[in-house]
Amino acid sequence: MSIDAKGIALSLFLVLAAAPALSESNAEKAVAQREKLREARLAISRGDTVELNRLKRELQGYPLLPYLDYWAIVRKIDSLPYTEIDRFLGEHQDTAIGDWLRVRVLRELGSRKRFRAYLKYYKPEKITRTSLRCYYADAVARHGDRDEAYxxxxxxxxxxxxxxxxCDPVFARWIKDGGLTPELAWGRHLLAVESGNLDLARYIAGKMPPEQAQLARLLREVHRHPAQLTNYTHFIDKRPEYRQIVLHGLERLAREDAAVADSAWQRYEASYLFADAERDQLLRELALQFARQDDIDGLRRFFERTEEFTDARTIGWLARQSMRELDWAQVEFWIDRLPPEEQLLDVWLYWKARSLEEQYGKGRADExxxxxRQAAEERSYYGFLSADILGQNYKFIDRPAPVTPDLVAEMAxxxxxxxxxxxxxxxxxxxxRREWDYATEGMEHRELLTAGKVASAWGWYHKSIRSVLAADYLDDLELRFPLAFADIVTDVSNRMAQKTALDPYLIYAVARQESHFAHDAKSGAGALGLMQLLPSTARATARKAGVEYRRSWDLLTPKTNIALGSFYLRTLLNRFDNNRILAAAAYNAGPTRVAGWLKETGKKLPYDVWIETIPYHETRKYVQNVLAYSVIYAYRSGSVKPLLRDNEATSKL
Known part of the structure; x- marks a missing residue:
């Protein structure tokens, strides 16, 4: 971590509106301590130990005092001050900051090949990083039990x-000492091919004896050209490697032509003894590929021949394909093939009822x-849909976590x-975040709920949400669905909601789904902040919205992020006729993609079928959650709102 003045200024800027509030009596003291901490960090950067020690004396009792020692040691880690390191680790055993320093020391020692010292600081139960584990194996191989190392x-x-x-040095020593057996070489070669990493596979094959290398070459050839498996006599062999080649090739062949792969599978199944797990995996792939290739006749024959095959993921996919065709008899057929426990889930209760209504009208109305009614007992998208059909109130099931104020105070x-x-x-x-995660790791149910209450009181909403989820306690709606940044959300919705379906409940729902209200959230795709905006989208939106936006980290400010995210959401509502279903889908998957899906369906599907058959699982769940969360946020705000507005409930998509 950089501790230069510019870095400190940036860190202080990111305090933002989300920083936890202190009582008035402690606020002045906190400000003074934080200023002294800032001065101490600058003293570290200058190497001014006299000033640093003076400030440390004045900061006795301050929670972050250990961080000054940590930052001071890290700054001179290249000189490995062992005395200071040992003292620090002794004083801060089993703490987050102690473990972080240990990792920094191990990285330094490993890079310098100082392996005797490495063994002193390495603790297997605390280290998960592959690079450090490889250093450890190398150290043990050199100075300890070589069998353990290998x-x-x-x-x-x-x-x-x-x-x-x-890992390269210890791998090389292990191979030189004869550790790489044919079984281990084949096993990793197979994993590499299955991962599509053919360069690695060829490298491993170069370390195999000639006969095994020939089999490895055959596996790679089948990976590239799986249709050669139809030459059955060439692949019937008692060696186990052939069974694995056949299995991998059949999965690859299924993606090209499911019918050909299925025919080949029947021949090979009669010739090899496949494990149950191997068989189930291949059958799952065959079923999915039949469906994706629209080979309905082949799919029927497949299921007639494999009546015992009841993979829930595959059958669910097939049921949704039938919905897309509005083939309600097939929807019922597939739901009835699900495992019994799956049929009791709210999603399939709802769709079984829908299929009965569409096929039989009043003929099976009671069923x-x-x-x-069963589905409507759930606080969920399907539960709310079912309640609307029945004309009954939603079941919110709101039960505060059983945590006392004393427990909260002790935890805090x-x-x-x-x-x-x-x-x-x-x-x-x-x-x-890392301190919090370390502190809550291994907590029991009651402790996690208490930690959730603490985080909520501090305005650390994403941690309160994750704590109750980790505790598997889903009925405390105050913790699960906090009214976070309420002043900002209310102000933005009041200014932007004219003539659109944008309301505070929709803004809350999108922010809750996008980031769990982590104002500093960053996605792998580069989206930032509460409502997860890409900087490019933010720039374009800011010009239209008249919102000040200069650089990407402005998106980490809740006020800016919510203003830009809400305005962008409003533009999507305007584009898609004020339909929150389509706007939510576009917020997640992009408006161009949603327009393409509407073109494919020809706007002929009922809204619930369209949502259920969104091609992307992530977007489907996103839309369902945003709609359901909007209802819950209305409830949390003391209002009653339906899952769907009239224009949405009557739309064909």
Whole structure:
């Protein structure tokens, strides 16, 4: 972590509106302590130990005092001050910051090949990074039990990707000492081919004896050209490698032509003894590929021949394909093939009832009503849909977590919690999250609920949400669906909601779905903040919205992010005729893609079928959650809102 003046200024900027509030009596003291912390960090950057020690004395009792020692040691880690390191680790055993320093020390020692010292600091139960585990295996191989080292090397070896370069030296020594057996070489070669990493596979094959290398070459050829499996006599062989080649090739062939792969599978099934797991995996792939290739006749024959095959994911996919065709008899057929426990889920209760209504009208109305009633007991998208059909109130099931104020106070006073809170307050959000995660790791049910209450009181909403989810307690709606940044949301919705379906409940729902209200959230695609906006989208939106926006990290400010996200959401509502279904889908998958889906369906599908058959699973769940969360946020705000507006409920998409 950089501790230069520019970095400090940026960290302080990121305190933002989400920083936890202190009582008025403690606010002045906190401001003074944070200023002294800032001065101490600058002293570290200058190497001014006299000033640093003076400030440390004045900061006695401050939760982040240990961080000054940590930052000071890290700054001179290249000189490996062992005395200071040992003292720090001794004083901060089993703390987040102690473990972080240990990792920094191990990286430094490993890169310098100082392996005797490495063994002193390495603790297997605390280290998960592959590079550090490889350094450890190398250290043990050199200065400890070589058999133990090579057992670890075997674990590190058996992956289908290239490992960190830190593994190369110990791998080379292990191979030189005869550790690479034909079984291990074949196993990793197979994993690499299955992962599509053919360069790695060829590298491994180069270390095989000639006969095995020939089999490895055959596997790679089948990977590239699986149709050669139809030459059955060429692949009937008792060696186990052939069975694995056939299985991998059949999965690849199924993606090209499911019917040909299925025919080949029947021949090979009669010739090889496949494990149940191998068989199930291949059948799953065959069923999905039949469906994707629209080979309905082949699919029927497949299921007639494999009546015992009841993979829920595959059958669910087939049921949705039937919905897309409005083939309600097939929808019922597939739902009835699901495992019994799956049929009791709200999603399939709803769709079984829908299929009965569409096929039989009043003929099986009583059965459909009973299914709707079961689904309507759930606080969910399908539960709300079912309740609307029945004309009954939604079931919110709102039960506060059974946590006392004394438990909350005790939890908030724990050292790790105090450090997390103060780190958040000064804008050190990465370290704050890690302190929190470390403090809550391994907590029992009641402790997690208590931690959720603490996080909520501090305005750390994403942690309160995740704590109750980790505790598997889903009925405390105050914790699961906080009215976060309420002043900002209300102001924005009042200014932007004219003539659109944009209301505070929709804004809450999108932010809840996008980030769990983590104002500093960053996605792998580069989206930022509460409503997860791409900087490019933010720039274009800011010009139209008249919102000040200069650089991407402005999106980490809740006020800016909510204003831009809400305005963008409003543009999507305008584009899609004020239909929140389509606007939510476009917010997640992009408006161009949604327009393409509407073109494909010809606007002939009922709204619920269109949602259920959205091609992307992520977008389907996104739309369902946003609609359901909007209802819950209305309830949390003391209002009653339907799942769907009239224009949405009557739309064909």
């Amino acid at each position: 057992r670890l090397v075997e674990e590190l070896w058996m992956v289908g990707r290239s490992q960190a370069e830190e 459909a009503v009973q299914l709707y 006073a724990r050292p790790g919690m105090l450090r997390a809170r103060e780190l958040q307050a000064i804008g050190e959000l990465y370290h704050a």
